[in-house]
Amino acid sequence: MRHRSWLTWGLLGPGKGIEWGIEAMAKLGDLRPAPRYIIAGQTHPKVMQRDGDTYIAGLRDQNFSSRARRVREPRWSYRDAAV
Numbered sequence: 184m185r186h187r188s189w190l191t192w193g194l195l196g197p198g199k200g201i202e203w204g205i206e207a208m209a210k211l212g213d214l215r216p217a218p219r220y221i222i223a224g225q226t227h228p229k230v231m232q233r234d235g236d237t238y239i240a241g242l243r244d245q246n247f248s249s250r251a252r253r254v255r256e257p258r259w260s261y262r263d264a265a266v
Contacts, residue, residue: 187218196227197238205245 189208191201201222208220222242230238 186216188221189218190221190223192221192223194227195222195224195239196230201242202245205242 189204191199191204193199195201204220204222208218211218226236226239
């Protein structure tokens with residue numbers, strides 16, 4: 184059976200709903216194969232200027248919380264795509 188995947192991409196910030204996606208994935212953690220939530224992009228420049236890495240760190244913390252930990256270990260990586 185194939186993995187189901189959800190993708191969020193673009194500039195990342197609080198208005199994008201990524202927090203809701205992480206919470207939803209935690210609730211689907213009992214499905215086999217486990218669904219994947221792919222978050223691709225970089226922090227929105229205004230969010231980065233205002234908060235630095237705090238927003239992304241908060242997403243990581245949420246993912247590693249006891250509730251979301253049922254989801255398989257994420258691969259946190261950053262790729263700077265030069266245009």
